[in-house]
Every structure is written in C-alpha cells, then in structure tokens.
Amino acid sequence: MEKTQLIEAMERIVGKEHVLHSPEALYEYSYDATPGHSYMPDVVVSPGTTQEVSEIMKYANAHRIPVYPRGSGTNLSAGTAPLKGGIVLLMLRFDKIIDVDLENLIAEVEVGVIVQDINDHIAQYGLIYPPDPGTVKTASLGGTIAENSGGLRGLKYGITKNYVQGLEVVLANGDIIHTGGKNVKDVSGYDMTKLFTGSEGTLGIVTKALLKLLPAPEATKSMIAVFDSIDDAGKAVSGIIAAKIIPATLEILDNATIRTVEDFTHVGLPVDADAILLIEVDGNPVVVEDEKAKVLEVLKANNAREVTLAKSAEHKAQLWTARRMALPCLAKLRPTTFVEDATIPRSKIPDFLRIVTKASKDHNVTIGTFGHAGDGNMHPTIVCDLRDEDEMKRVHDAMDDIFKGALALGGTLSGEHGIGLGKLPWMEQQHGKEGMNAMKAIKRALDPNLILNPGKLLGEC
Amino acid sequence: MEKTQLIEAMERIVGKEHVLHSPEALYEYSYDATPGHSYMPDVVVSPGTTQEVSEIMKYANAHRIPVYPRGSGTNLSAGTAPLKGGIVLLMLRFDKIIDVDLENLIAEVEVGVIVQDINDHIAQYGLIYPPDPGTVKTASLGGTIAENSGGLRGLKYGITKNYVQGLEVVLANGDIIHTGGKNVKDVSGYDMTKLFTGSEGTLGIVTKALLKLLPAPEATKSMIAVFDSIDDAGKAVSGIIAAKIIPATLEILDNATIRTVEDFTHVGLPVDADAILLIEVDGNPVVVEDEKAKVLEVLKANNAREVTLAKSAEHKAQLWTARRMALPCLAKLRPTTFVEDATIPRSKIPDFLRIVTKASKDHNVTIGTFGHAGDGNMHPTIVCDLRDEDEMKRVHDAMDDIFKGALALGGTLSGEHGIGLGKLPWMEQQHGKEGMNAMKAIKRALDPNLILNPGKLLGEC
Numbered sequence: 077m078e079k080t081q082l083i084e085a086m087e088r089i090v091g092k093e094h095v096l097h098s099p100e101a102l103y104e105y106s107y108d109a110t111p112g113h114s115y116m117p118d119v120v121v122s123p124g125t126t127q128e129v130s131e132i133m134k135y136a137n138a139h140r141i142p143v144y145p146r147g148s149g150t151n152l153s154a155g156t157a158p159l160k161g162g163i164v165l166l167m168l169r170f171d172k173i174i175d176v177d178l179e180n181l182i183a184e185v186e187v188g189v190i191v192q193d194i195n196d197h198i199a200q201y202g203l204i205y206p207p208d209p210g211t212v213k214t215a216s217l218g219g220t221i222a223e224n225s226g227g228l229r230g231l232k233y234g235i236t237k238n239y240v241q242g243l244e245v246v247l248a249n250g251d252i253i254h255t256g257g258k259n260v261k262d263v264s265g266y267d268m269t270k271l272f273t274g275s276e277g278t279l280g281i282v283t284k285a286l287l288k289l290l291p292a293p294e295a296t297k298s299m300i301a302v303f304d305s306i307d308d309a310g311k312a313v314s315g316i317i318a319a320k321i322i323p324a325t326l327e328i329l330d331n332a333t334i335r336t337v338e339d340f341t342h343v344g345l346p347v348d349a350d351a352i353l354l355i356e357v358d359g360n361p362v363v364v365e366d367e368k369a370k371v372l373e374v375l376k377a378n379n380a381r382e383v384t385l386a387k388s389a390e391h392k393a394q395l396w397t398a399r400r401m402a403l404p405c406l407a408k409l410r411p412t413t414f415v416e417d418a419t420i421p422r423s424k425i426p427d428f429l430r431i432v433t434k435a436s437k438d439h440n441v442t443i444g445t446f447g448h449a450g451d452g453n454m455h456p457t458i459v460c461d462l463r464d465e466d467e468m469k470r471v472h473d474a475m476d477d478i479f480k481g482a483l484a485l486g487g488t489l490s491g492e493h494g495i496g497l498g499k500l501p502w503m504e505q506q507h508g509k510e511g512m513n514a515m516k517a518i519k520r521a522l523d524p525n526l527i528l529n530p531g532k533l534l535g536e537c
Numbered sequence: 538m539e540k541t542q543l544i545e546a547m548e549r550i551v552g553k554e555h556v557l558h559s560p561e562a563l564y565e566y567s568y569d570a571t572p573g574h575s576y577m578p579d580v581v582v583s584p585g586t587t588q589e590v591s592e593i594m595k596y597a598n599a600h601r602i603p604v605y606p607r608g609s610g611t612n613l614s615a616g617t618a619p620l621k622g623g624i625v626l627l628m629l630r631f632d633k634i635i636d637v638d639l640e641n642l643i644a645e646v647e648v649g650v651i652v653q654d655i656n657d658h659i660a661q662y663g664l665i666y667p668p669d670p671g672t673v674k675t676a677s678l679g680g681t682i683a684e685n686s687g688g689l690r691g692l693k694y695g696i697t698k699n700y701v702q703g704l705e706v707v708l709a710n711g712d713i714i715h716t717g718g719k720n721v722k723d724v725s726g727y728d729m730t731k732l733f734t735g736s737e738g739t740l741g742i743v744t745k746a747l748l749k750l751l752p753a754p755e756a757t758k759s760m761i762a763v764f765d766s767i768d769d770a771g772k773a774v775s776g777i778i779a780a781k782i783i784p785a786t787l788e789i790l791d792n793a794t795i796r797t798v799e800d801f802t803h804v805g806l807p808v809d810a811d812a813i814l815l816i817e818v819d820g821n822p823v824v825v826e827d828e829k830a831k832v833l834e835v836l837k838a839n840n841a842r843e844v845t846l847a848k849s850a851e852h853k854a855q856l857w858t859a860r861r862m863a864l865p866c867l868a869k870l871r872p873t874t875f876v877e878d879a880t881i882p883r884s885k886i887p888d889f890l891r892i893v894t895k896a897s898k899d900h901n902v903t904i905g906t907f908g909h910a911g912d913g914n915m916h917p918t919i920v921c922d923l924r925d926e927d928e929m930k931r932v933h934d935a936m937d938d939i940f941k942g943a944l945a946l947g948g949t950l951s952g953e954h955g956i957g958l959g960k961l962p963w964m965e966q967q968h969g970k971e972g973m974n975a976m977k978a979i980k981r982a983l984d985p986n987l988i989l990n991p992g993k994l995l996g997e998c
Contacts, residue, residue, distance in 0.1 A: 179884035260912035261952035423640035491722035521982035
C-alpha cells in the first residue's frame with residue numbers, strides 16, 4: 077500500500093500531532109540501544125488510549141503492516157528496531173500511575189511510565205517496586221514488561237515477571253483482553269500474564285499493568301570484597317547462599333572491568349585483583365546485622381584479601397562507583413559496545429568467567445565482565461568497532477564461544493535483556509527444534525499475519 | 538477404532554503389566570475427588586519413561602484418542618475425569634527424586650512423586666519446598682503442577698508456579714521439550730514453564746520438573762484469635778498486611794464452620810464467634826518475636842475477643858484442630874461436598890463472606906466457609922446430596938451467586954483448584970469472549986487434534 081495512505085489512516089486514528097514521518101523522525105526511531113541494528117520504519121505513531129491502539133492494530137492486521145511497540149528504546153537486544161518497516165508504536169503517552177491500592181499492595185500503571193517514577197511515587201507509602209534494571213531512570217514500564225527486565229535485586233526480589241499480576245493487552249486483531257488481576261492466587265485459565273511478560277512485543281501490545289508492591293526494607297548494609305582469585309570469589313558467592321543468606325545485591329566485577337574503571341576514574345581500585353564482589357543485605361535491622369556478620373565470615377573463609385563496610389549512604393555510593401561505572405567506562409574504550417547477558421547457574425560462575433577469558437584471548441577481542449553473581453546473570457561486555465569487518469567477525473566468534481559455553485554449563489542465552497535479533501542464531505541450540513516449533517505455534521496462533529514485531533525472539537515463523 | 542486394538546497398542550509400548558482395562562479398573566479411574574463427574578475411560582496406561590509417553594502421544598494423536606494425565610486423582614475440579622473416554626495416563630511410575638542441587642537450591646523431581654515426600658527428603662539439608670495444598674500427603678507433584686496448587690503458605694511463599702523453574706513436557710504430537718532451567722533469571726523465549734504450569738493437562742504431559750527450594754525458616758510462632766464480628770476479622774487481616782507483616786499462614790473460619798467442627802470434635806471452640814483467625818509468622822527468631830508482638834497489637838485494635846498463643850508444637854496442633862478438621866467435619870454433614878475456591882483481593886473478604894451467607898440463605902443450602910484469608914483464597918464448602926435434583930439446582934444457583942459475586946469484587950473463579958469442568962459456565966464472564974478466544978487459540982496451536990484432556994479448562998475448542 078501507499079505510505080501516504082498509511083500515514084493518513086494513522087492520523088485519522090490518533091490525530092495529526094501524534095504521527096511522525098519526517099526522514100529525521102523515522103531515522104530517530106530506526107534503532108534502539110543495541111549496536112548494529114538500524115531499519116527505517118514508515119511511520120511513528122503515538123496512541124493515547126487503548127481504544128486507539130486497538131484501531132491501529134485492526135488497520136495494521138487488515139493491511140499486513142508490521143507494528144513495533146516502543147517505550148524509551150533503551151533495550152539491548154534490538155527489540156524495538158523496526159526490522160521490516162511499518163509502524164513504530166510509541167507508547168509514551170500512556171504515562172499515568174492510575175491507582176495505588178494500599179490494602180492489596182497493587183499499583184495500576186500505564187506502560188509509558190518510567191520505572192523509577194513508580195518507585196518515586198510509592199516511596200511516600202513506604203513501598204517499593206523491586207525490578208531495577210540499569211536503565212531504571214529511563215526505561216518505560218512497558219519496555220521492562222516486554223523484555224522481562226531484571227536488575228541488581230533479582231536474586232532476592234525476583235524480576236519484572238514476579239511483580240506483574242495483570243495486564244491489559246491489545247492483540248494483533250485489535251481485541252482488547254485483560255489478564256490476571258489483584259488476586260494473589262489465581263489459576264483461572266492459562267497464565268496469559270506471564271506469557272505476554274517477556275514476549276518482546278511479539279504477541280500483543282501491553283497498555284496497562286497491575287504491579288505487586290512490597291514494603292521497603294527497614295535496613296540495609298553494604299560491603300565490597302577484593303579477591304586475588306576468581307575461584308575464591310565464585311566460592312564466596314556459593315558460600316553466602318549455602319549459609320542461607322539471600323543478599324539483595326551480590327555483584328561481581330572481573331579484572332578487566334576493574335582495570336578499565338580505575339583507568340578512567342582513579343578512585344583507587346585494586347587493579348591487580350582478580351575479582352571484586354559488592355554485597356548488600358537488607359531487611360529487619362537485627363537480621364541485617366546477623367547476616368552481615370555471616371557474610372563477613374564466608375568472605376574471610378574464602379580468602380577475601382580485603383573487605384570494606386559502607387559507613388553511610390555516601391560511603392556506599394563511593395564504594396559502588398566501580399559497579400556503577402563499569403558499563404560507562406568499558407563503553408569509552410571503543411566506539412561500539414555489546415552488553416551481553418548470558419546467564420548460568422550460580423555455581424558455574426568461575427567456569428563461565430574462564431570461558432569468557434579464553435574467548436577474549438582466542439579471538440583477540442576486548443571483553444570486560446561484570447554482573448549479578450547471586451543469580452548467575454553475567455554481563456560479558458565486548459567493546460569493538462562496528463566499522464571494522466574483521467574485528468566484527470572475531471566478535472561474533474567470541475560471542476559464539478561464550479553463548480555455546482553458557483548453554484553447555486546449563487545456562488541460558490539471556491538473563492534479562494531478551495533475545496530480540498542478536499541472539500537468534502543460538503535459540504535452536506537452547507530450545508531444540510521441538511521447543512522452537514512449540515513457541516512458533518503460539519506466535520502464529522495469536523498473530524497469524526505475523527505483524528507484531530516480526531522476526532524477533534523466534535526469527536522467521 | 539476397536540478398543541482391543543488400542544489396548545494392544547498400549548501393551549506394546551509399556552508392557553502388558555502396565556495396562557489396565559477390566560471394568561473395575563476403568564471404573565476406579567472414571568472419577569477423581571470432585572463429586573458428580575464420572576466417565577468411563579477405554580484404558581488405563583502407566584508409562585515408565587518419557588520416551589514411552591512420547592510413543593503413547595504419537596499413537597493417540599494419530600488416532601485422535603483423548604488422553605488424561607493423572608497422578609493421585611485428588612483434584613477438586615474434575616481435572617482428571619476422562620470426559621470423552623480414551624486413555625487415562627497414570628504417571629505414578631515417575632516416582633524418582635533425581636537430584637538435589639545444593640549449590641543452586643534446585644531439585645529435579647519426576648511428576649509421580651508425592652509432594653510431602655519431596656519435603657521429607659530435603660529436610661536433611663534444612664530446605665523446604667513451600668507449596669502445601671491440603672492434599673500434600675497424597676497429591677503427586679504432577680497434579681499440583683497441572684493445577685498450580687496453592688495451600689496454607691501461599692501469601693508469604695507463593696504457589697506451585699513460583700517454584701517450578703523448568704519442565705520436561707511431552708507435547709500432543711509426541712515431541713519432547715525442555716523448558717526453563719536452573720537459571721534464576723531466564724528470558725530466552727516465551728515462558729513456556731509458566732504456560733504449562735496450571736494448564737490442567739490440556740497443553741502437554743509433564744514428566745519431570747526442576748523445583749526451586751528455600752532454606753527452612755529458623756523459627757515459627759502460631760496463634761488463634763476469636764472475633765465477634767466478621768468485619769473486625771477482615772479488618773484485622775488487612776491490618777496485619779498494612780503493618781507490613783506477611784505471615785506464613787493467615788487462615789479464617791466462619792461461624793458455620795466453627796459450629797460444625799465443634800459439633801463433631803467437642804474441642805471447646807467458641808460456637809458463638811463470628812470468625813476465627815489462625816496466624817503463623819516464621820523466619821529469623823528475632824523478627825518472629827517482633828512480628829508476633831505487632832500482630833497481637835493489630836488483633837487487639839480490631840476487637841479480637843480472645844487470642845491464644847501456641848506454647849509448643851503440640852499446643853499449636855491442638856489450636857489448629859479447627860482448621861485441620863474444617864473440611865472433614867463439613868463433609869460429614871451430608872453425602873456430597875463441593876469445596877470451592879473462589880478468590881478475591883484480600884480487602885474484600887468481609888464483602889465476600891456476606892455474599893456467601895446470603896447465597897446460603899437465599900437458596901437454602903448449607904455452606905461453611907474457611908480459607909486462606911491472607912491471600913483472599915476462600916473455600917466456601919457446600920454440603921448437599923447429589924441424588925437430590927431439587928437441591929442440586931439450588932446448589933448450582935448458590936454457586937452462581939458466589940462466583941458472580943467474587944468476579945464483581947475483582948476476584949477470580951479459582952485460586953488453587955483449577956477450572957476443570959465445574960467452573961466452565963463462568964469462564965467467559967471472567968475472561969471475556971476475546972480472552973477465551975486467545976486461550977483457545979493457544980490450545981489449538983499446541984494440540985490441534987484436541988486430544989489432551991479435552992473439554993476441560995476452556996470447554997469446547
């Protein structure tokens with residue numbers, strides 16, 4: 077069909093002021109935070125109501141036009157890149173926190189709301205919404221639902237999926253459905269809420285969500301531990317869990333990351349250390365003191381060379397500079413940054429880090445690794461130059477070693493960023509042909525014309 | 538096809554000794570713990586390996602023969618009743634606890650294992666598997682996965698779904714797939730694990746599961762509180778949560794239940810009380826003491842007439858007689874017992890109990906209600922006589938009032954028993970035509986010949 081017809085149709089539905097189609101605008105929405113994926117859409121449409129989303133979907137479905145839901149575009153798997161042209165569906169006008177139900181500890185929130193804004197709003201009630209991806213200050217709720225985002229508190233508090241209790245979703249055919257609800261226990265029908273959460277916009281357009289909230293922890297205690305051996309650091313991680321302590325945060329940085337951060341920040345990090353662990357326990361003040369003491373014992377028993385306890389919030393912020401600056405510093409090294417999120421069972425962290433180090437050497441690429449040690453969600457971060465074809469070949473080979481290595485350790489391709497386009501080549505290896513067929517059957521059942529974020533997560537269906 | 542051909546085919550796959558087809562055997566497997574649903578199967582088959590299940594499914598799929606997976610048959614929604622004849626697939630030979638991974642706190646368990654046996658086995662490591670349906674000593678793991686069973690600890694610890702991290706599933710076409718894994722964070726592909734969990738055997742045959750385990754709580758404190766007013770009891774429930782305490786158990790019994798239990802047991806229950814709450818807090822000993830004190834304050838503030846603290850495990854068992862005996866005593870009143878599990882947001886408990894009381898009076902049926910107050914998962918239990926047609930009509934009308942009332946309060950048809958056959962009439966009201974269509978599309982995608990537990994959960998597809 078003619079592009080002008082499409083634009084006019086969209087303008088009729090949402091109003092002229094909410095439709096973009098200048099070359100500049102289209103370019104702006106041709107990519108997200110993932111390097112190497114830029115595809116021009118035909119139009120960028122910002123609906124303001126669920127009904128408008130429904131009308132857009134009916135039109136798109138009738139005319140077989142691809143639709144890509146998008147929030148802030150911070151995702152790291154090319155999840156919002158408009159691979160096959162069509163409509164970028166910008167959901168940022170869905171920007172209301174509709175209700176906070178204090179009796180049932182449930183918030184009703186539209187998908188365009190920024191995740192940090194939810195937490196800022198509910199702080200007055202002493203409540204938290206735990207999922208905290210690195211992009212918490214910029215990512216929209218909808219994006220984190222589509223990608224089932226994790227973050228630093230995943231081990232103790234779980235990830236986005238654990239807090240999404242209900243959804244309003246517009247299906248490919250324009251049908252509006254409501255899944256789940258405020259009920260803690262609910263086994264009426266298939267768990268559609270969990271199916272849509274993490275489906276990367278390939279099964280429906282989420283417009284609203286019911287989010288479970290938690291009481292904020294009363295106390296926290298943070299510390300940093302330095303290790304001469306990655307094996308000892310790994311053993312300390314397993315040892316903490318084996319001591320029946322579930323820290324709110326349990327992060328690891330490898331030597332390459334430590335050195336890079338120190339080069340840029342000069343905060344005095346131990347550049348000869350093999351690994352640093354950052355640990356925070358939280359909860360009841362008495363328990364926190366008790367757990368702190370037990371963690372210190374485990375760290376000592378596993379040869380931590382140095383442990384520093386945070387004396388204040390400022391001191392914690394200072395100690396945690398290394399973690400906060402890990403990605404920005406690594407990204408400064410070279411023009412292009414791939415933040416991967418291969419994840420392994422936590423007992424396999426040292427094995428996995430050895431695989432990463434070997435891949436880095438074998439293929440001569442620079443990789444710094446940091447991540448969420450408590451849940452085995454690692455971020456091997458490859459810095460390179462997208463314009464260097466030879467280097468990109470080596471980057472791909474290194475990724476291949478890393479992903480296959482993670483799968484061989486019983487891991488998964490993605491702990492929190494999603495599959496999108498980048499990890500498609502390894503999907504069949506993880507899920508088998510039969511597993512892929514089952515997922516593709518579900519995709520085709522809910523989106524028979526394959527217009528919802530086509531080509532993502534499952535590849536061609 | 539001829540029934541003898543089917544029996545011979547099954548005997549070829551699993552061996553003669555694992556196939557039952559005598560009239561007595563077929564009758565034995567014609568029903569489960571749900572009154573009013575008995576349908577004769579053609580054959581009862583007990584496979585011993587996943588490969589055998591796959592071969593059975595291939596045969597059944599090719600010949601369009603219905604298949605009903607079954608464990609101990611304790612479910613309360615006719616989930617295993619062989620509605621359309623065919624094969625009852627008895628999974629009790631899948632009886633092994635394959636592995637307990639202490640580093641990652643994951644157990645690998647076959648579906649025929651009894652849930653309590655998992656807990657008995659892991660107690661030596663100081664671990665628990667929290668889901669504890671009333672039938673924990675008889676229900677098979679597979680049944681609790683199919684129904685996504687809850688139990689008394691649902692509020693604090695969640696339900697079966699929250700502990701199932703991965704599955705081995707045989708699809709309708711015989712394909713064997715593996716979903717999820719040991720990774721705490723995993724966003725690779727659709728969440729097939731959660732889709733199969735609670736799908737009541739309509740999407741695939743689960744053979745094995747990876748179960749998340751938790752450290753056992755160090756201390757517990759139990760108490761019982763008596764209320765003259767159901768509203769006060771309801772406010773106490775909300776008040777405890779508002780005080781940011783999440784008890785491990787928070788159960789309620791209404792007056793009809795209290796009177797019935799006292800009639801049969803003579804343990805000295807307050808027959809004039811409007812409601813009893815049973816509360817247990819658990820965790821770190823210091824926190825438990827602190828929470829106990831706060832709970833006592835809330836109970837007093839909401840006019841609890843009497844509160845008794847358990848002094849020992851034996852004393853607790855004595856205090857909790859009322860809860861433990863609620864269903865057995867109600868069931869003794871009349872020949873037939875329907876245990877429903879309509880669930881509402883916890884703030885709506887008093888409203889819901891009023892609806893139940895009204896339905897009981899309006900339709901002249903006997904209903905005792907008890908249940909999991911903390912998560913709004915109520916068990917209005919209707920006792921009657923299935924042979925009395927007029928009474929059954931009134932029972933149905935009362936159920937209609939109760940289910941519609943629960944939905945109007947933002948509730949759900951089932952908190953933990955599943956939809957099966959009994960609640961089908963109200964499904965469209967909860968999920969809408971569009972929601973039902975979406976679920977039916979998924980069913981048809983994974984089971985195009987509609988052989989997996991046909992007619993359940995969604996009705997005709």
